[in-house]
Amino acid sequence: MSTDPIVVCLHHPAKIDLDLIRDVIGESPRPLDLRLLPFKENVKLRRARLHPPIPAELLAVAPEPDEALLVGWKQAEILLTLDLPVERLGDMPNLRWVQAYSAGFEQFPLAELTARGVSLTNAAGAGAPAIAEFVFGRLIEVFRNLRGLDAMQREHVFHRPGGRSLAGRTLGIIGLGAIGSEVARLARAFGMKTIATRRSARPGDRSDLVDVLQGPEGLSELLGQSDVVVLCAPATAETNNLIDEAALEHAKAGSVLCNVARGSLVDETALIRALESGHLAAAILDVTKQEPLPADAALWSAPNIYLSPHSSIPPDAYDERLVALFAENLRRYLADEPLINLVDPARL
Structure with missing residues (x-):
């Protein structure tokens, strides 16, 4: 030696x-x-x-x-x-x-x-624990309408802007790796049902982390059942534009999409259309196809979008x-x- x-x-x-x-x-x-x-x-x-x-x-x-x-x-x-x-x-x-x-x-x-x-x-x-914290920070912001509460305070008008609870809802995780596993752990603490896809999963596979585990072929079913979908999969040729117009058509009406993986996973044009039509209630994007996001990008003005500059990890x-x-x-x-x-x- x-x-x-x-x-x-x-x-x-x-x-x-x-x-x-x-x-x-x-x-x-x-x-x-x-x-x-x-x-x-x-x-x-x-x-x-x-x-x-x-x-x-x-x-x-x-x-x-x-x-x-x-x-x-x-x-x-x-x-x-x-x-x-x-x-x-x-x-x-x-x-x-x-x-x-x-x-x-x-x-x-x-x-x-x-x-x-x-x-x-x-x-x-x-970065998995910190990213999972970020996911639920944003989800609380969306579901409990924290933007509405902030607006109430700015406007000096005392009223209740409304909101929804996370408990009892279904959270779908695409990519049950380290980040997805941490998201699943917190989802259970919030009383949510969890379903996930994992690239290596085979029919009949189970995981202690989630209530239902499927392989990639279960994507459409996951989208249709989930009130929240969190993208945690890596950027590969297989996941490029994974969430495209066809996938979004399978998404549950009024659901929320959250991407803390890579911008390449989402067809942003199709996403904007789904937000404008109201099919998606909101989208949380910590990542985008182009970073830094140009000032004239259409995403900035999309309705009910929650953007951050790839900053889910302090x-x-x-x-x-x-x-x-x-x-x-x-x-x-x-x-x-x-x-x-x-x-x-x-x-x-």
């Missing part, structure tokens, strides 16, 4: 508790060289990487690595990062494993990493859990154990 240090470049978050990482690892079979080297691209460039080729004007403003970063990349075996420019992979000859900062990894050059024998793990689950809640996940994966890497959240290209 080599006794050379394992160089680990920590790009994001910018502040990391290195002692926490060392405590989780314990005694390492090889020396660890943990290097805090902040690196992050801007949102527009990150989004452009989802649909190459990247416009030259965006590449022109990409962050230029300094000497310390270039040396780190040359020596690094492991990266913890939010961004990984495909044009820089040639500067990383020793790279073996990348831990993504986010649950989503669409911006990472998966095909190139796979060809180089580099493993990719994502941060699925790190940084203080996320970073600590992310670093703990990375530390455990680093321990596993050193011990030659299976990594948590290893991305399997064959399943995408």
Whole structure:
């Protein structure tokens, strides 16, 4: 076994508790060289990487690595990062494993990493409790008509704007992974019936997390029965525009759609039509197809829409859990154990 240090470049978050990482690892079979080297691209460039080729004007403003970063990349075996420019992979000859900062990894050059024998793990689950809290914060806002109460206060007119209870209603979860599981847990605390779809579920499968579990073929039934539908599935070719005009026609009249997954899951034009017709009572979108959402986007003016800028996770809640996940994966890497959240290209 080599006794050379394992160089680990920590790009994001910018502040990391290195002692926490060392405590989780314990005694390492090889020396660890943990290097805090902040690196992050801007949102527009990150989004452009989802649909190459990247416009030259965006590449022109990409962050230029300094000497310390270039040396780190040359020596690094492991990266913890939010961004990984495909044009820089040639500067990383020793790279073996990348831990993504986010649950989503669409911006990472998966095909190139796979060809180089580099493993990719994502941060699925790190933000699940916070995202579930956000979902129910928004649902309470919608069902209890908190906007109406705020308007009453602004207008100085004392009246009861009305509202509805969540208890006794049916909540459908599309994607019973880490986030979906946390949403299901809170739904039961609110006295809601829960049904879910999971990509790997087969007929007859059950889960202690929900009352009814189905495979992807159960989507139409879930939509038709649910007073609330929460999208928690990953962005894949299979889920692109999963909620389109045909799917929305199956949705229960007066239901609420909530998307905390990825903007690619929803046909936004069809969604706006469903809101304008009143078929959907409301839509909660923390994610959109285009981010940042342009000022002239039609979504801004859609009726009964609740928009937020991909902000369902507060940084203080996320970073600590992310670093703990990375530390455990680093321990596993050193011990030659299976990594948590290893991305399997064959399943995408």
